[in-house]
Amino acid sequence: MRVLMFGWEFPPHIAGGLGTACYGMTRGLARNDVGVTFVMPHASGDEDERFIRIVNASDVETVFGNVSEDSSDIVEKLSFIHIDSNMVPYLSPEDYVSYHDEFVKTGSRFWETGDIWSQRYTFSGKYGANLLEEVARYAIVAAQVAKNLEGQFDVIHAHDWLTYFAGIAAKRVSGKPLVVHMHATEFDRSGENINTRTYSIERAGMQAADRVIAVSNLTRKIVIERYGIPAHKVVTVHNAVRFAEKDLAVPERGVEDKVVTFLGRITFQKGPDYFVEAAAKVLKRVKNVRFVMAGSGDMMNHVIRRVARLGISDRFHFTGFLRGDNVQKMFQLSDVYVMPSVSEPFGISPLEAMRSNVPVIISKQSGVAEVLTYAVKVDYWDVDAMADAIYGLITYPALSKMFATKGLEEVTGLKWNNAAAKIKRVYEDAINENNQNTK
Amino acid sequence: MKTICLYFQVHQPWRLKTYRFFNIGNDHNYLDDLSNRAIMQKIARECYLPMNSLLLRLINENKGAFRISFSLTGTVVEQFKLYAPEVLESFKALVNTGCVELLAETYSHSLAALSSEEDFKEQVQLHTKMLKKEFGVKPKAFRNTELIYSDAIGAMAAEMGFKTILAEGAKHILGWKTPDYVYASAENQALRVLLRNYKLSDDIAFRFSNQSWDEYPLTANKYASWLAAAEGEVINLFMDYETFGEHQKAATGIFDFVKALPKEVLSNPELCFATVSETAEKYQPVSVLHCPHAMSWADEERDITAWLGNDLQNEAFGKLYSLRDKVKSLHNADYDYVWNFLQTSDHFYYMATKWLSDGDVHSYFNPYGSSYEAFINYMNVFSDFQIEVEKQITEKKKRKKNA
Numbered sequence: 001m002r003v004l005m006f007g008w009e010f011p012p013h014i015a016g017g018l019g020t021a022c023y024g025m026t027r028g029l030a031r032n033d034v035g036v037t038f039v040m041p042h043a044s045g046d047e048d049e050r051f052i053r054i055v056n057a058s059d060v061e062t063v064f065g066n067v068s069e070d071s072s073d074i075v076e077k078l079s080f081i082h083i084d085s086n087m088v089p090y091l092s093p094e095d096y097v098s099y100h101d102e103f104v105k106t107g108s109r110f111w112e113t114g115d116i117w118s119q120r121y122t123f124s125g126k127y128g129a130n131l132l133e134e135v136a137r138y139a140i141v142a143a144q145v146a147k148n149l150e151g152q153f154d155v156i157h158a159h160d161w162l163t164y165f166a167g168i169a170a171k172r173v174s175g176k177p178l179v180v181h182m183h184a185t186e187f188d189r190s191g192e193n194i195n196t197r198t199y200s201i202e203r204a205g206m207q208a209a210d211r212v213i214a215v216s217n218l219t220r221k222i223v224i225e226r227y228g229i230p231a232h233k234v235v236t237v238h239n240a241v242r243f244a245e246k247d248l249a250v251p252e253r254g255v256e257d258k259v260v261t262f263l264g265r266i267t268f269q270k271g272p273d274y275f276v277e278a279a280a281k282v283l284k285r286v287k288n289v290r291f292v293m294a295g296s297g298d299m300m301n302h303v304i305r306r307v308a309r310l311g312i313s314d315r316f317h318f319t320g321f322l323r324g325d326n327v328q329k330m331f332q333l334s335d336v337y338v339m340p341s342v343s344e345p346f347g348i349s350p351l352e353a354m355r356s357n358v359p360v361i362i363s364k365q366s367g368v369a370e371v372l373t374y375a376v377k378v379d380y381w382d383v384d385a386m387a388d389a390i391y392g393l394i395t396y397p398a399l400s401k402m403f404a405t406k407g408l409e410e411v412t413g414l415k416w417n418n419a420a421a422k423i424k425r426v427y428e429d430a431i432n433e434n435n436q437n438t439k
Numbered sequence: 440m441k442t443i444c445l446y447f448q449v450h451q452p453w454r455l456k457t458y459r460f461f462n463i464g465n466d467h468n469y470l471d472d473l474s475n476r477a478i479m480q481k482i483a484r485e486c487y488l489p490m491n492s493l494l495l496r497l498i499n500e501n502k503g504a505f506r507i508s509f510s511l512t513g514t515v516v517e518q519f520k521l522y523a524p525e526v527l528e529s530f531k532a533l534v535n536t537g538c539v540e541l542l543a544e545t546y547s548h549s550l551a552a553l554s555s556e557e558d559f560k561e562q563v564q565l566h567t568k569m570l571k572k573e574f575g576v577k578p579k580a581f582r583n584t585e586l587i588y589s590d591a592i593g594a595m596a597a598e599m600g601f602k603t604i605l606a607e608g609a610k611h612i613l614g615w616k617t618p619d620y621v622y623a624s625a626e627n628q629a630l631r632v633l634l635r636n637y638k639l640s641d642d643i644a645f646r647f648s649n650q651s652w653d654e655y656p657l658t659a660n661k662y663a664s665w666l667a668a669a670e671g672e673v674i675n676l677f678m679d680y681e682t683f684g685e686h687q688k689a690a691t692g693i694f695d696f697v698k699a700l701p702k703e704v705l706s707n708p709e710l711c712f713a714t715v716s717e718t719a720e721k722y723q724p725v726s727v728l729h730c731p732h733a734m735s736w737a738d739e740e741r742d743i744t745a746w747l748g749n750d751l752q753n754e755a756f757g758k759l760y761s762l763r764d765k766v767k768s769l770h771n772a773d774y775d776y777v778w779n780f781l782q783t784s785d786h787f788y789y790m791a792t793k794w795l796s797d798g799d800v801h802s803y804f805n806p807y808g809s810s811y812e813a814f815i816n817y818m819n820v821f822s823d824f825q826i827e828v829e830k831q832i833t834e835k836k837k838r839k840k841n842a
Binding site for chain 1: 459460461462463464465466749750751753754755757758809811814815818819821822823825826
């Protein structure tokens with residue numbers, strides 16, 4: 001079986017969990033005997049005239065070293081297609097317009113979010129003036145890709161709304177079934193003030209699809225209730241986690257105090273302010289603890305001001321955006337990891353923390369809460385409960401030890417191989433149904 | 440007879456290096472050695488050395504008629520010794536002419552006056568000790584960091600034995616009055632106050648090279664005629680010493696302006712130069728100056744909001760001075776050294792978020808991308824210092840027990 005997959009980021013150029021998930025998923029699929037042709041937008045910035053480039057998997061560097069290293073089975077089954085485009089993950093149509101204007105005004109080729117130590121993307125002025133135009137243009141190119149590859153794939157798989165039009169176009173051209181993957185809904189990104197155009201694209205993609213994969217029951221429920229998608233079409237496949245083969249040496253610990261960490265984009269969706277309030281409550285009781293907020297985002301300055309106002313800035317530290325090894329280093333230095341997300345379709349970072357033997361506190365409003373037993377679960381708004389849990393984990397060694405050991409066992413069992421097997425079954429269902437319909 | 444009182448402020452902060460959370464507990468070197476050295480040597484080359492040798496020549500040529508005043512912060516003297524000893528020598532040569540007065544100030548260019556009397560006195564005494572050691576002088580006049588002044592600060596300075604203090608000729612304090620007379624401080628009227636004539640001072644410091652200024656180009660002849668035309672008994676021209684060659688580059692002609700100025704001024708029999716203390720003694724105060732709230736020479740507002748104007752600054756300031764007693768209890772020179780450079784007002788200036796009228800000036804002096812970055816970096820350094828201080832205290836207690 002071979003799948004034509006529309007994604008939008010792949011290691012090492014990743015801004016969030018989606019790239020990591022795609023990488024683990026394609027590996028898992030390869031091990032389940034499913035070949036993947038991975039199509040992704042890629043703004044080269046050097047005004048390349050070709051819209052499409054096919055890249056061998058062995059040419060793609062990853063954070064975990066080169067793909068070709070001891071994974072020849074993957075290389076055979078995975079190939080890449082780069083489509084020149086300005087689309088990047090986690091971008092709203094409003095952001096796109098402001099970047100485009102910036103480019104027209106200053107010729108700046110980089111997208112920056114203005115806050116400190118933020119990620120950068122290359123921007124090319126050749127493409128659409130607004131994001132929706134760009135999504136449409138991307139779909140046209142995708143249709144061409146599908147046509148060129150006719151007969152070389154059995155099913156189409158599209159990740160998140162930016163690629164849904166591309167998926168629909170490929171389906172129309174090839175007549176193959178379409179599976180769309182909901183990693184996040186517009187309600188997760190924007191709360192109740194949704195962008196209705198993004199919402200419509202998401203809904204159109206899911207309506208046109210033969211199957212919808214949701215990353216958690218939480219997301220599945222939103223898809224059914226708020227997008228009106230028939231329940232029988234929507235399948236939950238929880239993400240898994242793939243860990244780096246080599247462990248980094250444990251970094252030298254500078255501070256003797258316990259370290260409680262928040263790691264992620266500092267945005268409304270991630271609930272950073274609840275973490276700050278909980279930190280202030282804990283610091284009133286115990287002195288030997290430090291809080292670290294790692295990441296960057298549009299709420300960062302707001303959070304810094306709040307920390308200053310609460311008078312805890314000598315015990316609450318900011319690291320800025322962490323890259324590569326520093327992420328794992330941060331986990332290794334932590335005693336407790338907190339993910340207070342207001343709305344988190346899945347949330348992969350607690351799994352990474354558990355893998356580093358760190359007990360985790362997660363919000364009940366996260367998809368990952370459905371698969372974890374050995375994690376403290378609190379409502380994101382319940383700052384008292386969060387403070388209570390932090391206090392418990394740093395004060396009672398027996399408790400934190402239990403969570404750390406059991407948590408490591410639990411997280412080791414979450415394999416992409418199993419998740420990919422489920423995805424493969426979804427493909428099979430979609431293909432069978434499609435064949436029956438066409439007969 | 441009108442007196443021209445020229446006073447120059449000489450200061451460089453110790454700049455902190457980029458200090459991440461990961462450094463806390465592992466790395467106790469907080470300074471950016473490379474940029475501290477590079478900046479000091481660049482300014483020495485462009486400003487301190489050429490300007491000092493020019494002033495020395497002018498003093499010798501005018502046989503005692505050209506008189507000026509300086510204040511040098513403790514941190515800048517530390518940097519001279521480390522990176523540019525020849526600058527310190529040239530200042531000593533200036534002081535030895537007898538035509539140069541050195542003023543007292545806070546050792547670290549700190550905001551200690553806004554913290555407590557204890558902090559303030561310690562900072563001033565430290566600076567006075569440095570002047571004695573390096574230059575063999577005992578200062579009679581005082582100028583506070585960035586000309587921060589209030590009735591209470593005046594009283595503290597008077598109590599320490601100073602006869603004269605400098606302040607800004609701020610509109611909101613003076614109202615209809617002119618800064619061009621000697622005033623008396625409100626709480627202790629024995630203390631005389633010299634007020635900066637900001638119009639004439641900024642003509643040199645800010646506007647000299649501004650080509651869209653309708654008085655451009657400013658010649659020594661024209662400037663001397665403005666001095667002659669001013670009413671009052673004294674004209675206080677106070678500015679950063681780095682104005683000469685650094686803010687106003689040599690190519691703007693600033694050195695030629697300085698070279699010509701004494702001759703132009705002294706050719707008018709109605710004008711003369713005097714140092715700060717001489718100026719204050721020469722005239723009777725015309726009035727008492729009331730200044731209940733702290734003012735400074737910074738920004739349009741002439742207040743202290745450039746350093747203590749937002750939550751970040753207040754938090755960092757509060758946290759810093761809450762550590763004072765612990766640091767002092769150690770009696771350890773290494774810790775005092777860090778304690779001193781952490782107090783420097785520049786660190787708080789970098790955290791300012793007021794960018795409307797004076798954003799240009801703020802960003803000119805700011806090595807950080809944003810005030811938030813400055814705050815994070817400062818607090819990381821502070822946190823490490825705090826841990827080290829606590830450790831040292833515990834060890835000391837242990838030693839005492841064992842002994």
